[in-house]
Amino acid sequence: MKPAFDLSLYLVLDPGLCAGIGMVDTARRAVAGGATMVQLRDKTGGTAAMIETGRALKRALAGTGARLIVNDDVEAAVAISADGLHIGQGDMAVAEARARIGEGMLLGLSVESPALAAAVDPHLVDYIGAGPVFATPSKPDHKAPVGFDGLAAQIAASTVPAVAIGGLKADHVAHALRAGARGVAVVSAICGQPDPEAAARVLRAEIAAAVP
Numbered sequence: 242m243k244p245a246f247d248l249s250l251y252l253v254l255d256p257g258l259c260a261g262i263g264m265v266d267t268a269r270r271a272v273a274g275g276a277t278m279v280q281l282r283d284k285t286g287g288t289a290a291m292i293e294t295g296r297a298l299k300r301a302l303a304g305t306g307a308r309l310i311v312n313d314d315v316e317a318a319v320a321i322s323a324d325g326l327h328i329g330q331g332d333m334a335v336a337e338a339r340a341r342i343g344e345g346m347l348l349g350l351s352v353e354s355p356a357l358a359a360a361v362d363p364h365l366v367d368y369i370g371a372g373p374v375f376a377t378p379s380k381p382d383h384k385a386p387v388g389f390d391g392l393a394a395q396i397a398a399s400t401v402p403a404v405a406i407g408g409l410k411a412d413h414v415a416h417a418l419r420a421g422a423r424g425v426a427v428v429s430a431i432c433g434q435p436d437p438e439a440a441a442r443v444l445r446a447e448i449a450a451a452v453p
């Protein structure tokens with residue numbers, strides 16, 4: 242059975258930005274501060290490294306209720322029995338990803354336009370990463386920023402829950418939720434912050450204030 246999931250505060254890890262205390266400790270502290278999902282995103286190391294870090298993350302998150310998602314690497318996601326896989330439009334076919342991970346894992350898909358959001362198959366995809374809301378140095382190859390109106394249009398076009406991504410900080414949380422997002426996905430608002438737990442708490446407080 243697929244794990245239940247809560248998109249409200251979704252941490253996307255970056256090995257460079259997390260270099261100070263490392264990805265595992267960053268994730269542990271962010272979850273202590275209220276992060277509900279953690280994505281292992283590492284474009285540098287290859288599958289073996291993803292599996293090693295993924296296993297350490299899985300141990301660190303065990304019993305917390307936070308979900309562990311693997312970015313791009315379906316082999317690593319399956320090897321560590323992650324809670325889910327996140328792919329982009331160019332990574333692999335959605336049907337192939339679903340076939341490889343099976344029915345028991347979550348599948349997230351990036352969308353960058355209302356047309357792509359409308360094309361998402363809710364039988365195959367559990368959530369969308371919608372954006373980018375703003376330009377961000379955390380993903381130099383990001384698509385054109387869409388702002389909050391563009392975010393709302395993407396979300397309105399889709400039938401699956403959405404998490405907003407791209408340049409989001411605590412001040413943006415209320416806008417993103419008002420646009421229809423179930424939560425915010427962030428890299429630099431937590432990774433590389435001197436105190437990732439405190440950074441997550443600030444985001445969490447904005448979510449609590451925005452949710453009626």
Ligand SMILES: Cc1ncc(COP(=O)(O)OP(=O)(O)O)c(N)n1
Nearest residue numbers: 312313327328329330351370406426
């Ligand atoms: C939650 C979330 N949303 C969007 C993305 C971006 O995925 P993708 O377009 O495949 O780009 P890369 O992350 O692989 O560079 C994401 N990772 N997570």
Ligand SMILES: Cc1nc(C(=O)O)sc1CCOP(=O)(O)O
Nearest residue numbers: 373377379380407408427428429
């Ligand atoms: C991983 C990722 N995906 C994006 C997309 O638009 O699909 S933007 C992004 C990076 C977000 O980093 P930050 O919170 O530091 O801006």
Ligand SMILES: [Mg+2]
Nearest residue numbers: 313328329332
């Ligand atoms: Mg990808």
